[in-house]
Amino acid sequence: MSKRMSGGAPLRVTMDEVARSAKVSRQTVSRVLHDNAYIAPGTRERVRKAIEKLGYVPDAVARSLAHKRTYLVAAVLTEFAGYSRARILMHAEEEARARGYNVFICGSLSSPKGEPLESPLLNSQKYEGVLILYRGSVDDRFALFKQIHRDVPVVTLGYAPKMPQVRRIVLDDRGGAYRAVKLLLSSGRRTIAQIAGPPGRFDTSGRMQGWREALADFGIQAEERLVRHAQWTPEAGYDQTCSLLNDYDGIDAIFAHSDLIAIGCLRALNEYGLKVPHDVAVVGFDNISIAALLTPSLTTVDQPFAEIGRTAMQCLIARIEGGDVGKMSRAISAELVIRESTTVS
Amino acid sequence: MSKRMSGGAPLRVTMDEVARSAKVSRQTVSRVLHDNAYIAPGTRERVRKAIEKLGYVPDAVARSLAHKRTYLVAAVLTEFAGYSRARILMHAEEEARARGYNVFICGSLSSPKGEPLESPLLNSQKYEGVLILYRGSVDDRFALFKQIHRDVPVVTLGYAPKMPQVRRIVLDDRGGAYRAVKLLLSSGRRTIAQIAGPPGRFDTSGRMQGWREALADFGIQAEERLVRHAQWTPEAGYDQTCSLLNDYDGIDAIFAHSDLIAIGCLRALNEYGLKVPHDVAVVGFDNISIAALLTPSLTTVDQPFAEIGRTAMQCLIARIEGGDVGKMSRAISAELVIRESTTVS
DNA sequence: TTGTAGGCGTTATCAT
DNA sequence: ATGATAACGCCTACAA
Numbered sequence: 001m002s003k004r005m006s007g008g009a010p011l012r013v014t015m016d017e018v019a020r021s022a023k024v025s026r027q028t029v030s031r032v033l034h035d036n037a038y039i040a041p042g043t044r045e046r047v048r049k050a051i052e053k054l055g056y057v058p059d060a061v062a063r064s065l066a067h068k069r070t071y072l073v074a075a076v077l078t079e080f081a082g083y084s085r086a087r088i089l090m091h092a093e094e095e096a097r098a099r100g101y102n103v104f105i106c107g108s109l110s111s112p113k114g115e116p117l118e119s120p121l122l123n124s125q126k127y128e129g130v131l132i133l134y135r136g137s138v139d140d141r142f143a144l145f146k147q148i149h150r151d152v153p154v155v156t157l158g159y160a161p162k163m164p165q166v167r168r169i170v171l172d173d174r175g176g177a178y179r180a181v182k183l184l185l186s187s188g189r190r191t192i193a194q195i196a197g198p199p200g201r202f203d204t205s206g207r208m209q210g211w212r213e214a215l216a217d218f219g220i221q222a223e224e225r226l227v228r229h230a231q232w233t234p235e236a237g238y239d240q241t242c243s244l245l246n247d248y249d250g251i252d253a254i255f256a257h258s259d260l261i262a263i264g265c266l267r268a269l270n271e272y273g274l275k276v277p278h279d280v281a282v283v284g285f286d287n288i289s290i291a292a293l294l295t296p297s298l299t300t301v302d303q304p305f306a307e308i309g310r311t312a313m314q315c316l317i318a319r320i321e322g323g324d325v326g327k328m329s330r331a332i333s334a335e336l337v338i339r340e341s342t343t344v345s
Numbered sequence: 346m347s348k349r350m351s352g353g354a355p356l357r358v359t360m361d362e363v364a365r366s367a368k369v370s371r372q373t374v375s376r377v378l379h380d381n382a383y384i385a386p387g388t389r390e391r392v393r394k395a396i397e398k399l400g401y402v403p404d405a406v407a408r409s410l411a412h413k414r415t416y417l418v419a420a421v422l423t424e425f426a427g428y429s430r431a432r433i434l435m436h437a438e439e440e441a442r443a444r445g446y447n448v449f450i451c452g453s454l455s456s457p458k459g460e461p462l463e464s465p466l467l468n469s470q471k472y473e474g475v476l477i478l479y480r481g482s483v484d485d486r487f488a489l490f491k492q493i494h495r496d497v498p499v500v501t502l503g504y505a506p507k508m509p510q511v512r513r514i515v516l517d518d519r520g521g522a523y524r525a526v527k528l529l530l531s532s533g534r535r536t537i538a539q540i541a542g543p544p545g546r547f548d549t550s551g552r553m554q555g556w557r558e559a560l561a562d563f564g565i566q567a568e569e570r571l572v573r574h575a576q577w578t579p580e581a582g583y584d585q586t587c588s589l590l591n592d593y594d595g596i597d598a599i600f601a602h603s604d605l606i607a608i609g610c611l612r613a614l615n616e617y618g619l620k621v622p623h624d625v626a627v628v629g630f631d632n633i634s635i636a637a638l639l640t641p642s643l644t645t646v647d648q649p650f651a652e653i654g655r656t657a658m659q660c661l662i663a664r665i666e667g668g669d670v671g672k673m674s675r676a677i678s679a680e681l682v683i684r685e686s687t688t689v690s
Numbered sequence: 691t692t693g694t695a696g697g698c699g700t701t702a703t704c705a706t
Numbered sequence: 707a708t709g710a711t712a713a714c715g716c717c718t719a720c721a722a
Contacts, residue, residue, distance in 0.1 A: 014699060025709045030701065038707050060471045061415060062699035064406045065714050072449070086431035093452040104417070104449035107438040126405045234638040260635065267638045290605065290635070293579040293612045359715060370693050375717070383691050407715035410698050694721075699714105706709075 013056045022050035033058065070126045073316060076106045076144065077133040083260075083288050084303060085133050088157070091309030092131060099317055103131070129316045132156035135232070137200045153319035155312050159202035167319060168329035169312045173203050176301035176334030177210025180283040181255055183299070183342060185218045189253035189281055193226040195240045195265060197257040204229075207257050207285065226251070230261055237264025245272050252280055253342075259284035259291050259300055266294065266341075281342040285334075296340035308332055358401040367395035378403065415471050418661060421451045421489065422478040428605070428633050429648060430478050433502070436654030437476060444662055448476070474661045477501035480577070482545045498664035500657050504547035512664060513674035514657045518548050521646035521679030522555025525628040526600055528644070528687060530563045534598035534626055538571040540585045540610060542602040549574075552602050552630065571596070575606055582609025590617050597625055598687075604629035604636050604645055611639065611686075626687040630679075641685035653677055 019026045024043060031039055032047040050056075064070045073096055077085050093103045104127070130148055132155070134141065145161055148154060154166045184192050194211050197204035212222045228244055230236035237256060241264060244251065254269075256262035262284030266276060274280050276296055284291060284300035291298040311330060364371045369388060376384050377392040395401075409415045418441055422430050438448045449472070475493055477500070479486065490506055493499060499511045529537050539556050542549035557567045573589055575581035582601060586609060589596065599614075601607035607629030611621060619625050621641055629636060629645035636643040656675060 012699095016699080026700085027702095027710080028708060031708085034701090040707060043707080059699055061406060061409045062714090063701080065410050065716090066699080066701040068714075070406060083428055083431070086428070089450075090452060093450045097452060102449045103452075104447045105434075105438045106447075107435060107442060234635050238638055263635050263638055267640055267642075270640045290579050290608050293583055293609055295612055295615045295640075297612075357715095361715080371716085372694080372718095373692060376692085379717095385691060388691080404715055407698095408717080410700090411715080411717040413698075692722080694719105696717105696719090698717085702711100702713080704709105704711085706707100 012059060013054045014059070015056070018047065018050045018054055018056045021054060022047045064126075070128055071101045072127045073101050073103050073129045073131060073313075073320075074106045074127040075103050075131045075133060078107065078135065084258075084286050084305060085135065087305040088133060088309040088312070091306045092133075092313040093309075095310045095313040096317070099313075101128075101317060106130075127152070129153040129155070129320045131312055131316055132160070135201075137198065138202070139200070153316060155316040155319070157308065157312065162328070165319075167315050167327075169308060169315065170329050170331050171203070171206075171303060171308070172331055172333045173206030174210040174213070176285065176303075176336070177207040177255065178214045179210075179336040180285070180299075180301050181211045181214035182217070183336060183338065184253040184255065184281055184283060185214060185220075187281065187342060187344070190220065191226070191251050192253040192255060193244050193248070193251045194228070195237055195244070195254060195256045195261050196227055196229050197232060197261075199229050204257060207255075211255055230257075230264075232258045232260055234260045234264040234267070237261030238268050239264070241265045241268035242272075245269075245274075254280060254282050256282065256284050259286045259288045259298060262298055262300070262341075263294070266296075266298075277340065277342050277344050281344075283342060287337055291337075292339065294341075299339045299342040300337055301334045302337050303334055304332060357404060358399045359404070360401070363392065363395045363399055363401045366399060367392045409471075415473055416446045417472045418446050418448050418474045418476060418658075418665075419451045419472040420448050420476045420478055423452065423481065429603075429631050429650060430480065432650040433478060433654040433657070436651045437478075437658040438654075440655045440658040441662070444658075446473075446662060451475075472497070474498040474500070474665045476657055476661055477505070480546075482543070483547070484545070498661060500661040500664070502653070502657065507673070510664075511673075512660050514653060514660065515674050515676050516548070516648060516653070517676055517678045518551030519555040519558070521630065521681070522552040522600065523559050524555075524681040525630070525644075525646050526556050526559035527562070528681060528683065529598040529600065529626055529628060530559060530565075532626065532687060532689070535565065536571070536596050537598040537600060538589050538593070538596045539573070540582055540589070540599060540601045540606050541572055541574050542577060542606075544574050549602060552600075556600055575602075575609075577603045577605055579605045579609040579612070582606030583613050584609070586610045586613035587617075590614075590619075599625060599627050601627065601629050604631040604633045604643060607643055607645070607686075608639065611641075611643075622685065622687050622689050626689075628687060632682055636682075637684065639686075644684045644687040645682055646679045647682050648679055649677060 015026050015029050019029045024047060028043060029047055032044050075089055075092065077089065096103050130152060134144060142161060145163065150165060152165060155169060156166060157169050160166050160168055181192060196208055215222045225248065228240035230240045237260065245268065254265050256265050262282055265282055269276055269280050276282050284298045287300045287302035291300050315330065360371050360374050364374045369392060373388060374392055377389050420434055420437065422434065441448050475497055479489060487506060495510060497510060500514060501511060502514050505511050505513055526537060541553055560567045570593065573585035575585040582605065590613065599610050601610050607627055610627050614621055614625050621627050629643045632645045632647040636645050656677065660675060
């Protein structure tokens with residue numbers, strides 16, 4: 001347990017003081033606050049004035065205790081590194097705020113020194129729902145889900161164990177990848193390598209699946225040696241592309257599972273003296289903000305971050321507020337954005 | 346006010362139930378929970394077992410009410426767009442969690458439809474401190490500070506009104522910029538343009554100051570027409586660079602106030618047929634993760650995100666826990682990272 | 691070593 | 707239309 005020293009909030013005006021000042025009971029003040037109908041106009045005015053004068057602000061904690069609601073939602077994510085998570089989070093928070101909820105971050109699942117923190121979710125504030133933006137392997141995700149109380153609504157990006165309280169927002173990884181690879185094939189590319197995300201993840205496998213299907217549609221054998229796995233970073237993309245180029249000759253296109261990986265590819269290709277798109281075409285995935293302004297600008301599969309974030313939060317809040325959202329998962333499509341990295345002019 | 350429908354948390358086991366089950370008083374349970382010394386070993390065991398059996402978890406809200414502490418800190422930031430804020434936030438959260446605090450996001454200061462939200466900070470959960478990662482103009486920041494209760498500790502990135510409860514983490518913008526521009530000058534560049542951040546911001550002016558001083562040290566007149574202002578985006582960087590190149594001939598270096606802006610510069614320069622670094626050298630600011638893998642890799646001023654985030658949170662927590670951190674502001678240095686975009690080989 | 695009483699600031703319920 | 711009283715779940719202080 002961590003040290004918790006003295007400190008605390010400054011003294012605040014309470015309802016009782018307002019009541020005394022307005023010469024009414026506490027209840028009446030509460031009623032004014034909640035726009036209760038049964039209140040004499042004069043009384044209401046008096047109370048309003050007292051509130052104003054004393055600068056009274058209701059205590060959210062006390063309210064929560066009585067109410068049994070916190071309007072607090074936890075967002076689980078270990079690394080914002082990939083940019084995309086941060087953007088999704090931002091839009092999710094926007095949606096939450098507009099509906100009167102606050103989002104708190106449940107970040108580091110391990111301490112700065114490395115040891116895993118004991119159930120950070122359980123030790124946390126009381127939350128009414130959990131949004132999982134966590135990018136972990138299937139196993140890690142299972143471990144995470146076990147920490148969450150079985151009655152708390154959960155919305156997660158990507159796949160998850162089938163549990164009654166869980167809903168999923170699923171990007172059409174397969175479809176997006178399929179369209180990307182098909183574009184490459186249509187423009188005459190035939191030896192299409194792939195720098196995939198880490199293995200053992202559903203998004204990785206979905207995108208690999210799309211790659212395979214597109215090749216199959218063109219009657220091309222999917223060769224496993226054209227596949228490399230990388231963390232979602234430019235460094236890893238660079239390393240794996242080098243490895244690929246060392247091992248294999250004649251690659252005329254690369255499908256990278258993320259834009260950051262693709263940036264690493266571009267770098268490696270350049271160092272090997274290969275021109276993009278002339279010698280090798282490159283497609284990324286995500287459509288992060290710089291993709292359009294790289295040289296060459298990057299053809300990529302657009303992940304609609306705003307839609308994902310908002311939809312996820314809407315879904316979560318709907319569950320919290322008792323609505324049955326029905327379907328177990330909600331699909332989001334991923335469209336191709338064609339730019340210079342695939343277009344020989 | 347936003348709609349708040351039914352919903353709420355699932356029923357939880359309370360301390361009373363544990364007490365009854367262990368045949369002790371509520372207080373004894375509390376003592377076991379707090380590792381109080383005055384407890385008979387047998388009793389402790391019995392209570393532990395009861396807690397285990399019933400799956401009791403203390404209610405954070407009730408605890409907060411009695412305790413008068415929430416261990417909740419608000420992080421204000423309007424847009425994660427610049428990546429850097431997201432990274433700083435991530436490290437700040439890590440530090441907070443390690444010390445037993447939770448960070449909630451106070452994002453959108455305006456609703457999705459555009460109207461400004463009425464004091465999102467006041468309407469929020471009760472927080473014990475505020476971390477301001479907000480990138481607004483001086484005026485906007487003042488408006489923000491007015492929303493914060495005068496007794497709540499605040500730590501902010503960059504400059505801020507001098508208020509007793511406010512502490513600042515200040516990056517050495519001037520020094521970083523100075524070193525960047527000096528490098529350009531040392532390598533023989535003489536017509537050094539600048540794509541600055543939005544005007545009316547202290548970081549922008551600090552960096553502009555560094556530019557001016559470096560030029561002065563080399564006896565070169567700082568020409569205002571070599572300066573453009575841009576939002577911190579690649580698009581804006583691109584536009585302003587084009588504008589610059591249209592208006593002015595003979596530019597042999599550009600100092601961009603952020604890496605994203607620099608990416609826009611690189612694009613524009615490329616379209617104008619200018620080679621980097623041969624014809625024009627480029628320096629960025631931030632050292633975001635892709636800077637090293639762009640082609641050419643980007644010379645830039647490193648902003649130590651981890652240090653900034655952690656230091657800010659440490660400072661905030663120190664203030665919350667009563668320690669007087671002393672100094673009004675804490676400086677963080679920004680070192681130059683030299684890469685290809687300035688190095689003619 | 692353990693228990694009792696009272697309070698934290700609100701909301702819910704019942705009474706007037 | 708307003709007020710009194712009892713929760714809400716925990717903690718602190720004091721009593722035994």
